[in-house]
Amino acid sequence: MTDLPPPESLEGRRLSPTELRDPDLGRRNGAWLRGWARPARGALAAAVACGALGGLLLIVQAFLLAAAIHLVVVMQRGPEALWPLLAVLLLVIALRALLHWAGERAGARAATLVKQRLRRAVFEAMLLRGPGWIREHRSGALASALIEQIEAFDGYFARYLPAMALAVFLPAAMVVAILSREPVVALLLLATLPLIPLFMALVGMGAAASSRRQLQALTRMGGHFVERLRGLATLKLYGRAEAELEEVRRVTDGVRSRTLAVLRIAFLSSAVLEFFAALAVAGVALYLGLSYLGLLTLRTAPLSLEVGLFCLLLAPDVYLPLRNLATHYHDRASALAAAEELRTLLESDLPQAPARHPTAPLAAAQPGRPLPQAEAIGLSLDDVTLRLGAGERIALDGVSFSVAPGEILALAGPSGSGKTTVLEVILGLRQPQQGSVLWNGVPLADLDPASLRARLAYMSQRPHLFHGTLAQNLRLFNPDASDAQVEAAARAAGVLDFAAELPQGLDTPLGERGFGLSGGQAQRLALARVFLRQAPLLLLDEPTAHLDRATEAALLERLASHARGRTLVIATHSPAVIAMASRVLHLAEGRIVAEEQR
Numbered sequence: 001m002t003d004l005p006p007p008e009s010l011e012g013r014r015l016s017p018t019e020l021r022d023p024d025l026g027r028r029n030g031a032w033l034r035g036w037a038r039p040a041r042g043a044l045a046a047a048v049a050c051g052a053l054g055g056l057l058l059i060v061q062a063f064l065l066a067a068a069i070h071l072v073v074v075m076q077r078g079p080e081a082l083w084p085l086l087a088v089l090l091l092v093i094a095l096r097a098l099l100h101w102a103g104e105r106a107g108a109r110a111a112t113l114v115k116q117r118l119r120r121a122v123f124e125a126m127l128l129r130g131p132g133w134i135r136e137h138r139s140g141a142l143a144s145a146l147i148e149q150i151e152a153f154d155g156y157f158a159r160y161l162p163a164m165a166l167a168v169f170l171p172a173a174m175v176v177a178i179l180s181r182e183p184v185v186a187l188l189l190l191a192t193l194p195l196i197p198l199f200m201a202l203v204g205m206g207a208a209a210s211s212r213r214q215l216q217a218l219t220r221m222g223g224h225f226v227e228r229l230r231g232l233a234t235l236k237l238y239g240r241a242e243a244e245l246e247e248v249r250r251v252t253d254g255v256r257s258r259t260l261a262v263l264r265i266a267f268l269s270s271a272v273l274e275f276f277a278a279l280a281v282a283g284v285a286l287y288l289g290l291s292y293l294g295l296l297t298l299r300t301a302p303l304s305l306e307v308g309l310f311c312l313l314l315a316p317d318v319y320l321p322l323r324n325l326a327t328h329y330h331d332r333a334s335a336l337a338a339a340e341e342l343r344t345l346l347e348s349d350l351p352q353a354p355a356r357h358p359t360a361p362l363a364a365a366q367p368g369r370p371l372p373q374a375e376a377i378g379l380s381l382d383d384v385t386l387r388l389g390a391g392e393r394i395a396l397d398g399v400s401f402s403v404a405p406g407e408i409l410a411l412a413g414p415s416g417s418g419k420t421t422v423l424e425v426i427l428g429l430r431q432p433q434q435g436s437v438l439w440n441g442v443p444l445a446d447l448d449p450a451s452l453r454a455r456l457a458y459m460s461q462r463p464h465l466f467h468g469t470l471a472q473n474l475r476l477f478n479p480d481a482s483d484a485q486v487e488a489a490a491r492a493a494g495v496l497d498f499a500a501e502l503p504q505g506l507d508t509p510l511g512e513r514g515f516g517l518s519g520g521q522a523q524r525l526a527l528a529r530v531f532l533r534q535a536p537l538l539l540l541d542e543p544t545a546h547l548d549r550a551t552e553a554a555l556l557e558r559l560a561s562h563a564r565g566r567t568l569v570i571a572t573h574s575p576a577v578i579a580m581a582s583r584v585l586h587l588a589e590g591r592i593v594a595e596e597q598r
Helices: 023-036 038-073 079-135 139-151 154-179 183-192 195-230 232-237 241-293 305-318 320-327 329-347 419-427 449-453 470-474 483-492 495-499 519-533 549-562 575-580
Strands: 379-388 393-403 408-412 434-439 456-459 537-541 567-572 583-588 591-597
Touching: 023 038, 023 079, 023 329, 038 079, 038 154, 038 305, 038 320, 079 139, 079 154, 079 329, 139 329, 154 183, 154 305, 154 320, 154 329, 183 241, 183 305, 195 241, 232 241, 241 305, 241 320, 305 320, 320 329, 379 419, 393 419, 393 434, 393 591, 408 419, 408 575, 419 456, 419 537, 419 567, 456 519, 470 483, 470 495, 470 519, 483 495, 483 519, 495 519, 519 537, 519 549, 549 575, 567 575
Parallel strands: 408 567, 408 583, 456 537, 537 567
Antiparallel strands: 379 393, 379 434, 583 591
């Protein structure tokens, strides 16, 4: 079976085998993760404190249990002497259960705080890069970054970090408690304890690389599945369903094999710990047994049953914190693998991203100047140059033009000439490397985004319709619109022409992406949003692309009436749309090659 392609990050960079095994990479990712843990320090400290108190109570529990058995077996005491010890023992057990519950809640709270901040930061980074960057990446991979990769941090912050702190403190505390009663047993435990972290570190190097490969394969599988699901109708139409089913099987088999590889390493790390823990406990039991039989005399005084039982009961629990750490060590490997992807997304080439520490509050964008009030809005682009793909492709090359308030401007040209890109630059969705964009004489970068959004209506080339009724989709641009306003906008865009034939009219529900409507009907519904918006600036990208000539003519007449007194910029191929414009700019290869005044 052909294996999956080499792992690839969201940025498209393939990770080499050396990078996958790089220990410095793991340390950098670990430091990055710990930086995000700073806002959750209180919850993490509470989780560690609860675990530490529970571990100390475990020492008390072993002491009480050994003392109770000593009273019954050696001292021949009756039940009346045991009741105080048993009452305290039950109280200790109840307190340990309560502390365990509180520690779990505190760890979960810490993980929730970090995941919320990370998810917001990743979403913010995607928005800052804009729609052009988003279109270049699989939606499945982006969804995986927001959901699966961030969820991979849950076990790291909720369980692994507290377990790591407790693995340092509790074994030392237990060994000190045993040292005060029986130094030989303490020395036996001290001889084996350092071996466990050593072998766990060796196993962990392979676990981190394997987890990274598994996570990247899972991301590619998510992207692959989402893209095939979107094109399911097309695949079925052209008889590719069976072939794609086989391809999905191949991809999932690759993920399965990588997941099993991660599980094998996780089981190996647990086996290493259990092996050395079993050897140590067996050594303690052998020493105590030989001492009681008189075959080994390393003490000046006889070994009492209470001391022997205390050491024997506590010896396995010395390794309990390390067992918990080994159980959650896979959470660390998964988190480090996800951190590499998210670091790439959060730290590389963010346009206009304010420099900040990872733990700094994610404040809202600083408000700029409000857009000056005017009946209509004038626009100006001065020598705008935009390069895409790390500066390799020129999308716009020195584009300069102005749009007077109330003017209707058409952007014409073949596909790929830069019409849509001009609209996105005007909107601020793309940041040019050179030149300036002015709204009513004010640089776009200086304006308050909320002020801009309140003054424009934008219709993209492929407008998105959401799961909901026709009326709900219409109100997307104006949630407070009355029923009469919604109906007027629907009538102006010709939506009522087909809504009247639907079972519930404007209250008829639609599927995601307008499932249930034809391309022309979806286009008219999107144009009705523009009519409902009542904005002074209209930016439309191919508004009549899927309409027949008669419907197009009727809509353009209504659009011309609606645009009276408003500024309208239209990107189009349609001769009818060009005919209604007062001025036409012809674009080719990102340049204005001709201007036509009408």
